Amino acid sequence: MIEMHDVWKTYPNGAVALQGVSVRIDKGEFVYVVGPSGAGKSTFIKLMYREERPSKGSIFVNGFNIERLKERKIPLLRRQIGVVFQDFKLLPNMTVQENVAFALEVIEASPKKIRQRVNEVLELVGLTDKAKDLPAHLSGGQQQRVSIARALINNPSVIIADEPTGNLDPETSWDIMRLFEEINNRGTTIVMATHNKEIVNTLKRRVLAVEGGQIVRDQKRGVYGYEN
């Protein structure tokens, strides 16, 4: 599903974000990526949907060879994975349903199919009654649900989340995590960078700890392992 072999990433300003990372994530897994700020978690995540490019090493996601992937083909990769961000990244001028539909419009799906899928995923995240609202009129937790719905709409085999609960209060964070659990139970792989100690320690899953650009710990049913 996701494989990295000796991946290095050096930014143009000379900062070294990753040094020789190798990892394999199988279908259906739920993986937390933890570690202090600036350890390389975000870079690790961004490489998977090709927002960043590795300086060295090879990465395969869903059969796509990331470092050889042509600029033109990037959209094809991104349509097969759902990405959820800390800041939600919703289009401010579009309603909830338009935001969710956008991910299907880009593959030129039929309006009928779009309508049907939008209803399905909005029901799954429990936002059917907010379909016509603008993101600005929703709470943080609701906005994150919209972005999860958008990530789900293409039926991706993997969802990548970069601190999805980072901007949310504890209670809302738990709602969102329950949603991710449910999605994972349906067979979707989930890779999630997080700073939420309580969540990691309660919902015990595989934990990858990144420090100084390297994976220093890889535990099945692991713990957070850092003091917040």
Place this chain on the structure above:
Amino acid sequence: MKIRTIGRHGREGLRNLSRNGWMTFASISAVTVTLLLLGVFLLLAYNVQQFSKQLESQVEMNVYVKEGAARADVLELERQLKSLPELASVTYVSKESGLDQLKDKLQENASLLEGLDKENPLPDKFILKAKDPQLIGSVAAKVQTLPLVDKVNYGKDTVEKLFKGISLVRNSGAVFVVGLCFTALFLISNTIKVTIFARRKEIEIMKLVGATNWFIRWPFLIEGLLIGALGAVLPIALLSFGYSYLLSVYPSFMYFNFAAVDLVYSVSTILISIGALIGMIGSVMSISRFLRI
């Protein structure tokens, strides 16, 4: 691209106009001001051009035939003159009709010329117009070499001064039009750049969700085209109204008739094309650097 996707891009482009209300208004205003300026200048430049052409076309040369030339020889000279490719017109004025014209000019003082009928001192002459008035000097030199030509006169000094003035006006007009076009291009694409900069996050999000570059570009392109075209509406209305009003009040200036109102239609076409084209190019160029993600 599927047909319904084309429709989708069109709708999106239109909706973006209203979604970004104030930005749209600012862009359209910038286009309006620039095109109005350009339009006024185009009207002016065209009329100045026509006026100078008319001045030029009034330049003619008198060719005097030698005293005592036989009728047949004068006809031969006329044939030779008419065969010169540089000439636009050749008019023969016999000494008799020359005298009649002089009498007409003097009117009540024509009695001064009494008695000249018997011994007409005027020579036969030809009045020539060159196809390219600017070349009248060299045509004159050529005509001078023909047999039976006594003198060629085209008011050398005055004509040269006139031509110098005309080319100065024309050249500076051309420089101004080109400069104004560039200013329009810069102003319009800059305004669009500002509106797009405000939306760079949206472009980034679209890319992250898997949109291709062209999927993102099309609505922006249509939006830019509409902004450019809408920006041309007010200038076109003002110029049409203003120019026809001007024509109704001052139809002419120094024997020069201002270009007919049709000119406004041509200028309008130019304005709306420039607006739409620059709007399109401006938005496509401005989003390109935000697509690299």
